[in-house]
Structures are given as structure tokens and as C-alpha cells.
Amino acid sequence: MKLLEERIRKDGIVKKGNVLKVDSFLNHQMDIELINEMGKEFKRLYKDAPINKILTIEASGIGIACIVAQYFNAPVVFAKKAQSINIDGDVYTSKIQSFTHNKIYDVIVSKKYLNPEDHILIIDDFLANGCALEGLLEIIKESGATVEGVGIAVEKGFQRGGKIIREKGIRVESLAIVDGMDDESGEVFFREQ
Numbered sequence: 001m002k003l004l005e006e007r008i009r010k011d012g013i014v015k016k017g018n019v020l021k022v023d024s025f026l027n028h029q030m031d032i033e034l035i036n037e038m039g040k041e042f043k044r045l046y047k048d049a050p051i052n053k054i055l056t057i058e059a060s061g062i063g064i065a066c067i068v069a070q071y072f073n074a075p076v077v078f079a080k081k082a083q084s085i086n087i088d089g090d091v092y093t094s095k096i097q098s099f100t101h102n103k104i105y106d107v108i109v110s111k112k113y114l115n116p117e118d119h120i121l122i123i124d125d126f127l128a129n130g131c132a133l134e135g136l137l138e139i140i141k142e143s144g145a146t147v148e149g150v151g152i153a154v155e156k157g158f159q160r161g162g163k164i165i166r167e168k169g170i171r172v173e174s175l176a177i178v179d180g181m182d183d184e185s186g187e188v189f190f191r192e193q
């Protein structure tokens, strides 16, 4: 999606350790007009899929998912990061290794909000090593719901997540795929899509 690529070129900041900061328009301050266009694009891509629920993970996925959800007339469920002590039998759980914080945490979704009749679109801001997605997929599997696909704002194509998830046969649509970044010049290189 050209609009997103242009915005990343203009306002994205390349940090050491292969981290791309998009805090000024996507996951701290949020440009709602831009995210609205992203919502339209996900709807265009998934127009034939019988999606009735959007699943994301706190925190930065939530805002994006809420705007996208309006195009699908679907509710948003977000997986909560939980203290293990609080976990009881009424929730689906999974462990996720955080790329940005380098630790493992538990995520939970109440059994009330996912069920076998659901057809899910997963939405998240970044796809890096795929750990967040794998955790969400595990939760969906536990629930018996169907995954219609994944919608990602920025995929870092030089990390392994995209390949791992697509090899499971899951449809992944990323609006911008970054194939490389240079933390000296600040340049970002996009894959032609």
C-alpha cells in the first residue's frame, strides 16, 4: 500500500537491532485517516471472506483493529497480557515471546468471546518473527474457530515470521513489506507487491 510505504519513508525511524519506530503515526500517536485507508484496503483484500470477528493483541494492535473492524461490521477481541496467577479455567491461554521486550508472557482470551462458529481475521501492527501470531493462532485453534487470514500493517520480510505463518497455509496480507533497513542512513527498502 503506497500510502503507508510513503509515510514510513517520511516518518519511520530506523533503530539499531532491526527495529522500525512508527510512533508518530501508527503505535503511539495514531493517524486515523491513514489507518482508515488501511481498513479499506484490508476490506478490499478480504471482501470474499466470511469474517465475523477481529482478533488482535494488546496494546498496539487494538487501535488499528478497531478502525479496521468498522469495515467488517465485526467486534474486536483483543488478547490480554496476563499474570499467570490470574489465569483460571474460563480462558484460552498461550505463551508469547516478545520481539521488542525480549521476554515471554502469557496472553489470555475469555472463552466467552471465541467459539467454533467464529471466522476470524487477525490484525496486528508488525510481523517480525511471528511469535505474536503463533500465540493468537494457538488460542484460535483451542477455541475451534476458523482463521480466515491475517492483516498486518508492516511485515519485516527479512525476519522469519511471514514465511512460518504462510507455510502453515494461513493467508497473510501485509500492507507494507520491509525487506531491509539501514540504521545509518535511515533508509527503508520495500518489497514490490
Ligand code: 5GP
Residues within 6 Å of the ligand: 018, 019, 020, 021, 022, 027, 060, 097, 098, 099, 100, 124, 125, 126, 127, 128, 129, 130, 131, 132, 133, 156, 161
Ligand atoms: P513477532 O512476534 O512477529 O516477532 O513481533 C510482533 C510484535 O512485536 C508486534 O506486535 C510489535 O508490537 C512488535 N514489533 C516487532 N518488530 C517491531 C518493530 O520493528 N517495530 C515496532 N515498533 N514493533 C515491533
